[in-house]
Amino acid sequence: MDNNSVWFLVLVSLITCCVIMALVWLWAHKIKNAGVVDIFWSYNFPVIAVILLMLAPGFGTRKTMICAMVIIAGIRLGTHLAIRIISHIKEEEGRYQQLRKEWAPNAERKFFFFFQFQGISNVLLAIPFFLSVMNPKPELSIFEYAGFALWFISVTGETIADRQLAAFKKDLANKGKVCDIGLWHYSRHPNYFFEWLMWVAYFVFALGSPYGYLGVISPAIILYLLLKVTGIPATEEQSLRSKGEAFKRYQATTSVFVPWFRKR
Incomplete structure (x- = not known):
């Protein structure tokens, strides 16, 4: 290099x-x-x-x-x-x-x-x-093929999450309500999860190149920002200000990040 x-x-x-x-x-x-x-x-x-x-x-x-x-x-x-x-x-x-x-x-x-x-x-x-x-x-190496496959999954998942949220907001009957449909039924931030997964995919892709392990810096930074700084904390603070008790109830039943089984 x-x-x-x-x-x-x-x-x-x-x-x-x-x-x-x-x-x-x-x-x-x-x-x-x-x-x-x-x-x-x-x-x-x-x-x-x-x-x-x-x-x-x-x-x-x-x-x-x-x-x-x-x-x-x-x-x-x-x-x-x-x-x-x-x-x-x-x-x-x-x-x-x-x-x-x-x-x-x-x-x-x-x-x-x-x-x-x-x-x-x-x-x-x-x-x-x-x-x-x-x-x-x-x-190309197996890492690059694996990275591409993971990237495709992540972009598809993020696109679905974004479209589900946009459709929910577009319906005037949902004004002031919390989106809990589709992927949002299981995670409060499925879009953020798939965004982070995309950076994991770029890291996996880079493993096929010299010094590729340094690529882990990117998903690590993205994860920190999403969980601790400008992503989830700021978004949830704003949701609590705008939706109050409805969002608190949503918090109690969903995963904060990874789309998974609903708590109850």
Whole structure:
């Protein structure tokens, strides 16, 4: 593996993602809606994949395979978020409203650094991609086939969960209610679970390349963020604020993360 080539790809990706996030911050500042950062955090992964597809020196089939996986998943999630967020663009999501209150009177400045951190996290989480596209070995390994299979399962599961939630919210009769249909009947966050599973798939894929074990950093970070930082804690706090006792009852009967048997 050519370390110089790796660091060049990392640098190009980092500069690109940070510039994108700076422009997104300007837009968010203008419209007073920081939630748009979620859209471009997702889209930044396909951007990185395109950079790697064009500039990385690895085996073409492997490079095309991993980059296609990243592009498909990133565009799917980013577009799903864009449809949801832009539909109420004048109303900032509750968790960002809460941050705006906590960060006052310097909220906009802190949001700028928050957006930049999101761009940096894009590159850090892309470790499995960098490792895979640098591998010149001219045949695929069992790890890469297994990683692809797990990726397909995860993207399918996340898509189903997102569509079930969107359909539930679209029904005006469900306004103020907690979604407990389909996968949401068993887990409060099936979308987050399958998102994490997708990063496990990227790690498994990277195991077919030199130093692939370093790819475990990505699913480990994603799991920590989802369970302890910006994912589940913030989402559940907002659900408790907006749905109160109904969400407490839902918490008592469902798994927090992994879709499993309903408690009762």
